[in-house]
Amino acid sequence: MGNGLPRPIKLGRISYTNAWPVFHHFDPAELPFQTELHSDMPATLNRKLRAGEIDIAAISSYAYGISSASYYLLPNLSVSSFGRVQSILLFLKSPLEKVIHGKIALTTTSATSVNLLKIIMEKFYGGKPTYEDAEPSLESMLENADAALLIGDHAIRASWLKHGYRVLDLGEVWNLWTGQWMTYALWAVHRETAHRYPEALQSIYNGLLESKRKSTDDLEPIVSKALHQIGGTSPYWHNYFQHLCHDFGAEQKAGLQLYFQYARELGLMSDEVQLSELPSLRVSR
Numbered sequence: 001m002g003n004g005l006p007r008p009i010k011l012g013r014i015s016y017t018n019a020w021p022v023f024h025h026f027d028p029a030e031l032p033f034q035t036e037l038h039s040d041m042p043a044t045l046n047r048k049l050r051a052g053e054i055d056i057a058a059i060s061s062y063a064y065g066i067s068s069a070s071y072y073l074l075p076n077l078s079v080s081s082f083g084r085v086q087s088i089l090l091f092l093k094s095p096l097e098k099v100i101h102g103k104i105a106l107t108t109t110s111a112t113s114v115n116l117l118k119i120i121m122e123k124f125y126g127g128k129p130t131y132e133d134a135e136p137s138l139e140s141m142l143e144n145a146d147a148a149l150l151i152g153d154h155a156i157r158a159s160w161l162k163h164g165y166r167v168l169d170l171g172e173v174w175n176l177w178t179g180q181w182m183t184y185a186l187w188a189v190h191r192e193t194a195h196r197y198p199e200a201l202q203s204i205y206n207g208l209l210e211s212k213r214k215s216t217d218d219l220e221p222i223v224s225k226a227l228h229q230i231g232g233t234s235p236y237w238h239n240y241f242q243h244l245c246h247d248f249g250a251e252q253k254a255g256l257q258l259y260f261q262y263a264r265e266l267g268l269m270s271d272e273v274q275l276s277e278l279p280s281l282r283v284s285r
């Protein structure tokens with residue numbers, strides 16, 4: 001095995017475009033330690049990290065929050081927005097007044113956004129809808145629900161359809177009600193892996209930060225990949241990536257702690273969350 005590791009480090013990559021800036025220029029083959037990439041939807045990565053099937057991953061910030069004692073965060077990495085995010089969307093078939101007491105279909109790919117939606121519906125709008133998990137397909141979700149929540153590229157593709165539904169952007173609603181940032185995803189590593197393989201983690205971390213830096217300096221490579229793989233227009237993707245933030249500083253942490261507080265108040269999670277960053281890491285930004 002490469003450079004003395006008894007086994008490869010397994011790294012989970014969110015397959016949605018929102019995480020591309022941190023992964024696009026990251027090539028495991030260039031690392032001195034053997035690293036396997038596992039691409040999946042956020043909810044699957046949440047489960048695999050929880051089960052120890054992978055060591056480190058970009059996961060839903062909600063999934064981090066309910067298991068934070070087992071994980072460390074990789075500093076200054078997240079998927080966040082201040083206001084509109086454009087890929088966490090509630091499509092309304094019925095008027096909002098009916099939706100807040102009606103039935104909402106929830107994509108099975110998410111954890112942060114389904115709980116963000118509950119905060120918005122129950123805490124901000126004073127509603128009490130029922131929720132039903134569903135595969136992420138707009139038309140089938142709306143066959144027997146008043147509204148449908150989609151995230152990531154499923155939401156982006158659906159937003160391009162001539163569907164005629166009113167659409168709420170949950171990043172925008174959160175920001176209007178709280179004035180805060182919202183953080184949807186974080187990079188987490190099992191504490192045990194971090195203690196056992198510090199050098200390997202340092203090199204993975206450096207690679208992820210380097211990818212983020214390259215993407216921030218020049219959006220063109222990820223914009224043209226998105227055009228090829230998903231469609232849309234170059235201005236659309238420039239605008240999309242420019243509105244996402246992949247840092248995790250004091251402002252993003254404050255927004256996320258407020259989200260965790262509201263989630264606790266609604267009984268969606270039980271414990272306070274310590275945002276514990278990997279202690280041994282040398283952070284070069």
Ligand SMILES: C=C(O[C@@H]1C=C(C(=O)O)C=C[C@H]1O)C(=O)O
Pocket residue numbers: 014016018042043059060061079085087088109110111112113114151152153184185
């Ligand atoms: C911005 C997004 O952030 C995401 C939302 C997640 C969630 O709701 O659990 C998890 C990871 C991110 O992919 C998005 O999906 O559009």
